[in-house]
Amino acid sequence: MVTTDEKGPLTAKKKSVIIRSCDGDEFLVSESAAVLSTSLKKILEEKEDRLIHLSDIDNKTLAMVIAYLSTHADDGLSDDLKRSFDQEFVSGKEFDVLKYLVLATDTLQVTCLCYTVAKKMADIMKNKLVEWVRREFDIQNDYTPEAEAEIRRLDAWAWDDRQLEDD
Amino acid sequence: MVPNSMDRISNLPQPILHHILSFLSQKEAIQTCVLSKSWRYIGSTRPNVEFIQYYFNGIEQKFMSVVNKTLQGYHDQKLCIQEFRVKMLELDSKSISLLEKWIPMVMLNKGLKTFDLSFFHSRTSVYFDLPSVVFEAESLLNLNLDRCKLNRNPIDKVLFKHLQTLCLREIYITEETLEKILSSCPLIENFSVFGCEGLRTIKVNKLRNLNYFAFDHIYGLYKNNDISIEIDAPTIKTIRIVTCPNWLHHHIHFPHLSCLFLDTVRLSSKSFDFFSCNLPSLEKFTVVNCYGFEEFHLSSRSIKHLSLLGIWEPIKATIDAPNILVFTYEAYISTSICFAITSREWKSDITLSNSADSDYNAASWFHKLSELLKSLSQSVISLKLTQGSRIFRQIEDPPDIKPLVIEHLSLAGNYSSSSFKAFLNCLFRVCRPRNISQCWYLDAHNGWKREEDKIIEFFVEILLIKRYRRGLRHYMIWLQDLEEVSMDENGQEWHPGEGIKFRFRLKWREFS
Numbered sequence: 001m002v003t004t005d006e007k008g009p010l011t012a013k014k015k016s017v018i019i020r021s022c023d024g025d026e027f028l029v030s031e032s033a034a035v036l037s038t039s040l041k042k043i044l045e046e047k048e049d050r051l052i053h054l055s056d057i058d059n060k061t062l063a064m065v066i067a068y069l070s071t072h073a074d075d076g077l078s079d080d081l082k083r084s085f086d087q088e089f090v091s092g093k094e095f096d097v098l099k100y101l102v103l104a105t106d107t108l109q110v111t112c113l114c115y116t117v118a119k120k121m122a123d124i125m126k127n128k129l130v131e132w133v134r135r136e137f138d139i140q141n142d143y144t145p146e147a148e149a150e151i152r153r154l155d156a157w158a159w160d161d162r163q164l165e166d167d
Numbered sequence: 168m169v170p171n172s173m174d175r176i177s178n179l180p181q182p183i184l185h186h187i188l189s190f191l192s193q194k195e196a197i198q199t200c201v202l203s204k205s206w207r208y209i210g211s212t213r214p215n216v217e218f219i220q221y222y223f224n225g226i227e228q229k230f231m232s233v234v235n236k237t238l239q240g241y242h243d244q245k246l247c248i249q250e251f252r253v254k255m256l257e258l259d260s261k262s263i264s265l266l267e268k269w270i271p272m273v274m275l276n277k278g279l280k281t282f283d284l285s286f287f288h289s290r291t292s293v294y295f296d297l298p299s300v301v302f303e304a305e306s307l308l309n310l311n312l313d314r315c316k317l318n319r320n321p322i323d324k325v326l327f328k329h330l331q332t333l334c335l336r337e338i339y340i341t342e343e344t345l346e347k348i349l350s351s352c353p354l355i356e357n358f359s360v361f362g363c364e365g366l367r368t369i370k371v372n373k374l375r376n377l378n379y380f381a382f383d384h385i386y387g388l389y390k391n392n393d394i395s396i397e398i399d400a401p402t403i404k405t406i407r408i409v410t411c412p413n414w415l416h417h418h419i420h421f422p423h424l425s426c427l428f429l430d431t432v433r434l435s436s437k438s439f440d441f442f443s444c445n446l447p448s449l450e451k452f453t454v455v456n457c458y459g460f461e462e463f464h465l466s467s468r469s470i471k472h473l474s475l476l477g478i479w480e481p482i483k484a485t486i487d488a489p490n491i492l493v494f495t496y497e498a499y500i501s502t503s504i505c506f507a508i509t510s511r512e513w514k515s516d517i518t519l520s521n522s523a524d525s526d527y528n529a530a531s532w533f534h535k536l537s538e539l540l541k542s543l544s545q546s547v548i549s550l551k552l553t554q555g556s557r558i559f560r561q562i563e564d565p566p567d568i569k570p571l572v573i574e575h576l577s578l579a580g581n582y583s584s585s586s587f588k589a590f591l592n593c594l595f596r597v598c599r600p601r602n603i604s605q606c607w608y609l610d611a612h613n614g615w616k617r618e619e620d621k622i623i624e625f626f627v628e629i630l631l632i633k634r635y636r637r638g639l640r641h642y643m644i645w646l647q648d649l650e651e652v653s654m655d656e657n658g659q660e661w662h663p664g665e666g667i668k669f670r671f672r673l674k675w676r677e678f679s
Contacts, residue, residue: 122190
């Protein structure tokens with residue numbers, strides 16, 4: 001709750017903040033959108049400054065996060081519309097884009113978006129073989145074949161290929 | 168030096184990798200341990216654990232040792248378990264003794280948020296006496312219990328200060344215990360009860376944050392079928408009630424309720440008066456197999472989706488829903504419905520099915536169908552008939568009614584070609600569809616396939632080839648009004664989904 005504003009609640013409603021990305025781009029964001037990020041909310045509660053500099057989020061990622069925050073701050077949109085916006089938001093995005101988004105939403109503490117993005121990243125990995133994941137993400141297998149076989153042996157149950165039929 | 172720090176994923180911080188892996192199954196998470204050395208302990212230390220006995224090919228020993236080893240590992244390394252889910256094959260003395268060992272270990276986690284216990288096979292008379300330590304897990308947000316006995320009298324302490332979701336499935340609980348639990352969980356948002364023994368009345372009236380309530384009594388499983396539900400929760404948005412004879416809602420106002428689903432619930436005309444007056448935000452209203460009323464009046468400015476499904480007896484319905492978008496009606500008979508004037512465009516999906524009763528009067532059936540379609544003439548109508556055509560063999564005099572143009576006609580069921588002509592003659596007196604498609608429930612194995620092919624052939628013959636033959640035109644008088652016919656097959660430019668093979672598009676002559 002922003003109640004400490006000196007000018008009273010009427011002007012507090014429409015206030016905006018400027019958020020600057022690490023590469024210097026500035027974004028004008030309504031306060032109601034900004035406070036959906038727990039970190040931004042804390043910063044705004046603590047200091048008068050209306051300019052927030054984010055040293056580890058680039059302009060492209062920040063623009064996406066802000067688009068998300070503004071949509072979710074819009075009271076005119078129904079919950080259903082917001083949900084479908086979320087699905088659209090992550091669909092078709094490259095894994096690397098999602099990676100920067102998950103880092104940014106983690107830093108900014110935008111819990112809902114962080115959840116959606118992490119889930120999308122998991123969906124990409126779901127039902128894939130280890131070899132696929134390694135290839136897709138350029139993970140270099142630095143185990144010796146013996147070491148890898150030993151790990152597989154230790155958790156042999158996880159390598160049985162029985163699939164769940166229902167559920 | 169970390170050799171693979173430059174790859175596309177491994178350099179994410181561990182909490183984020185844990186978060187991503189939390190959406191995978193336990194098995195998939197464990198498999199990530201072999202990706203590379205930096206992944207060795209990520210999947211095996213994520214804060215959620217989930218064990219599904221089914222994966223272990225019925226080898227109980229293996230299942231037991233994996234769960235034991237995992238829980239011991241988390242305990243020894245002081246790793247936090249935030250979510251614990253276990254789904255066992257069945258509840259017997261063996262699984263009970265395992266659960267009695269595991270649950271206290273899990274409950275040592277001071278940050279446990281989710282506890283989810285379920286079984287693949289239920290329907291035994293055995294219940295698991297849930298250890299009281301579960302009720303002391305102060306950090307719990309979600310509690311999902313299956314086949315548990317909660318009649319410790321009294322439960323010493325219930326400390327669910329933060330609990331948001333409570334789902335009780337086939338549990339044994341007394342009214343006092345339920346009340347005690349609910350009164351200790353002020354923050355519950357979702358509350359579901361699926362089958363329960365020991366309850367006659369479920370009172371949900373102390374939950375000031377309740378958003379969703381679901382009840383399903385699972386008839387046939389429990390003796391106390393005369394159960395009552397009382398809900399008084401001003402914040403509630405969704406109510407789903409299945410098989411409950413008594414929903415006691417006298418004079419309670421639900422200002423935010425937007426979705427109401429009632430299946431096999433006893434209702435009266437007064438219930439609908441109540442829905443009209445006390446649910447100002449209701450948008451989606453579904454009534455399935457409900458009974459106890461012959462007529463009703465429903466008036467709502469907020470309703471957008473209204474579904475009346477499983478109507479067994481004739482009813483008389485008067486509906487004033489000016490903002491409706493979709494009306495869905497599925498019945499065994501066509502019945503009397505009256506819609507007040509609506510302004511915007513809306514759709515009605517009508518499905519009629521009727522087994523051929525021996526004393527069934529086909530002429531009267533068509534008459535009623537005509538009345539029903541007329542009452543919905545403000546909407547774009549899709550009509551689906553699933554009763555087959557056999558009963559129409561004896562019709563001689565088709566009803567003399569001015570036909571109504573409808574958007575779509577879908578035929579599903581057993582239409583024998585011998586009675587099909589008579590059937591269409593009557594049907595096209597009542598309505599003229601712009602599209603006809605067939606939708607068959609059954610596959611090639613059970614004998615309807617041949618009939619199905621015959622009907623397609625019949626349509627092709629009548630509509631596309633022979634329709635200009637004079638004899639036929641005389642026999643099927645509606646052919647005179649048909650100006651153009653074209654046919655789409657599923658899979659070319661038209662993709663209606665499975666089960667539908669073809670569609671005829673019909674252009675009818677304008678008739679005054």
